[in-house]
Amino acid sequence: MIAHLCCSVDAGYFLKRLKEEYPDEKITGYFYDPNIHPYSEFKLRSLDTKRICEKLGVEYVEGDYNYEEWLxxxxxxxxxxxxxSRCSICFDFSLEEAARFAKARGDNKVTTSLLMSPMKSHEQLEAIGRVIKRKYDVEFIAVDYRKKGGTQAQQVYAKENQMYRQDYCGCLYGIWQQKSEQEIIDELISPYPFQVLPASIEERLNFYENRLDLEEKGVKYKIVKENFLNYRLLKSSITSKKKPVFHYTLFYSYLDRPQRVRIETQKDDIGYGNRAQVIFIKLNKINELLNKTYQNIKELFKEPLKLEEELLIRERITNTKYSLSPVIVLEEFEDIRYDIEIDAKIYPDNKEILIKF
Ligand code: SF4
Structure with missing residues (x-):
C-alpha cells in the first residue's frame, strides 16, 4: 500500500494506526507535496516525516518537487x-501522483495522511478516492483515525516524538490567507544577500538536521521555544546628490524615517553621523576585525557575513549587540551628505531551542 504523506504530525499517528489495522500490508510512505512553499519548508517537512517513518519501520520515498506544475x-x-476548489485540485494533484506511483510499483492500494488533518474535508478526499479508483484501478483506503479521540491521541504522539509543527497548510496562497495579519510573513521573504536569519525556515532546517545527529548519537534532549526580538531588513538605500552609494547595512540597523547624515567624527575607520545615531564603518575595518579579505562592497554581497559576525561587529563598535543604531559599511568615507532610507521591522518572535540532558 502506498501512503501519501503530507507532514510528520499527520503522518506519524496515521501510519502507526494503519500498521495496526493492516498488519500484513507492506506500507510505503510517499512524501509528494510540491504544493509546499518555499522549497526549504518542503525539505524540512520531508526531513521530519522521514524521521518518523524510520521510527515506525516504514519505507520512505521523497517525491519530486514539481512546483511549477502545481502552480x-x-x-x-x-x-x-x-x-x-484550489484545495480539491491540490489533493487531486498529489493523490493522482500517488496512484501513478502505486501503479508503477505494482501496488493496488493508496491512502493519505491528509485524512488525519482536521483542516481537510473527508468528503473531498473520498470523492478524489473514487476518481482514482476509476482512473487508475487503485483502491483508495479512506480510514478515519480522527474519531474516538484520535485527534487528541495524534497530538500526544506528536508531542512525545517532538515532531516539527508547521503553522500553515503549505502553499503560497494559503500562507497569504492564513498569515495576512502578521507584520512579516517570513515564508515569503528571500534575504539578499542570502543569510540564515533567526527563526527563518532555513534556520529551522539546520536545527532539525542537528537534532537528527543528536538522536543518532543517542543524546537525550528536549525542544522548547523561546521568545526574542527578531529583525528583517526590507529596504536600505543611500544616495548622495541622487547618486547611489554602495553600502552594506548590518543586522538590527533601524531608522524610523529617512535621514540626511554627514560623518561628523571619525576614529579608527569608524565614522559617527551627525544625527540619528548612524555609524559608518569602513570595509577595511570589517576585514581587520573579522580577518577577512573583502576588496569591495560587491564582494560582501557575494559572500555575506554570517549573522553572528554582523552582531559581533555591532557589539564591538556600539558596546552591545542589541543597539539599533544603523551601522553601515562603506568602502571609503567622503565629506558629503548621505541620504539614508532604511525600512526594517523589529518584532517579537519565537524559535525552537534544544536542551540537552
Ligand atoms: S491551502 Fe494550499 S496547500 Fe493547503 S490544501 Fe489548499 S491548496 Fe493545498
Whole structure:
C-alpha cells in the first residue's frame, strides 16, 4: 500500500494506526507535496516525516518537487479559501501522483495522511478516492483515525516524538490567507544577500538536521521555544546628490524615517553621523576585525557575513549587540551628505531551542 504523506504530525499517528489495522500490508510512505512553499519548508517537512517513518519501520520515498506544475494546476484559484476548489485540485494533484506511483510499483492500494488533518474535508478526499479508483484501478483506503479521540491521541504522539509543527497548510496562497495579519510573513521573504536569519525556515532546517545527529548519537534532549526580538531588513538605500552609494547595512540597523547624515567624527575607520545615531564603518575595518579579505562592497554581497559576525561587529563598535543604531559599511568615507532610507521591522518572535540532558 502506498501512503501519501503530507507532514510528520499527520503522518506519524496515521501510519502507526494503519500498521495496526493492516498488519500484513507492506506500507510505503510517499512524501509528494510540491504544493509546499518555499522549497526549504518542503525539505524540512520531508526531513521530519522521514524521521518518523524510520521510527515506525516504514519505507520512505521523497517525491519530486514539481512546483511549477502545481502552480499551473491551481492557476485561477489563487484566492479560493481553504477547503475550496484550489484545495480539491491540490489533493487531486498529489493523490493522482500517488496512484501513478502505486501503479508503477505494482501496488493496488493508496491512502493519505491528509485524512488525519482536521483542516481537510473527508468528503473531498473520498470523492478524489473514487476518481482514482476509476482512473487508475487503485483502491483508495479512506480510514478515519480522527474519531474516538484520535485527534487528541495524534497530538500526544506528536508531542512525545517532538515532531516539527508547521503553522500553515503549505502553499503560497494559503500562507497569504492564513498569515495576512502578521507584520512579516517570513515564508515569503528571500534575504539578499542570502543569510540564515533567526527563526527563518532555513534556520529551522539546520536545527532539525542537528537534532537528527543528536538522536543518532543517542543524546537525550528536549525542544522548547523561546521568545526574542527578531529583525528583517526590507529596504536600505543611500544616495548622495541622487547618486547611489554602495553600502552594506548590518543586522538590527533601524531608522524610523529617512535621514540626511554627514560623518561628523571619525576614529579608527569608524565614522559617527551627525544625527540619528548612524555609524559608518569602513570595509577595511570589517576585514581587520573579522580577518577577512573583502576588496569591495560587491564582494560582501557575494559572500555575506554570517549573522553572528554582523552582531559581533555591532557589539564591538556600539558596546552591545542589541543597539539599533544603523551601522553601515562603506568602502571609503567622503565629506558629503548621505541620504539614508532604511525600512526594517523589529518584532517579537519565537524559535525552537534544544536542551540537552
Ligand atoms: S491551502 Fe493547503 S490544501 Fe489548499 S491548496 Fe494550499 S496547500 Fe493545498
Amino acid at each position: 499551473r494546476a491551481v492557476k485561477g484559484k489563487e484566492n479560493e479559501p481553504e477547503k475550496g
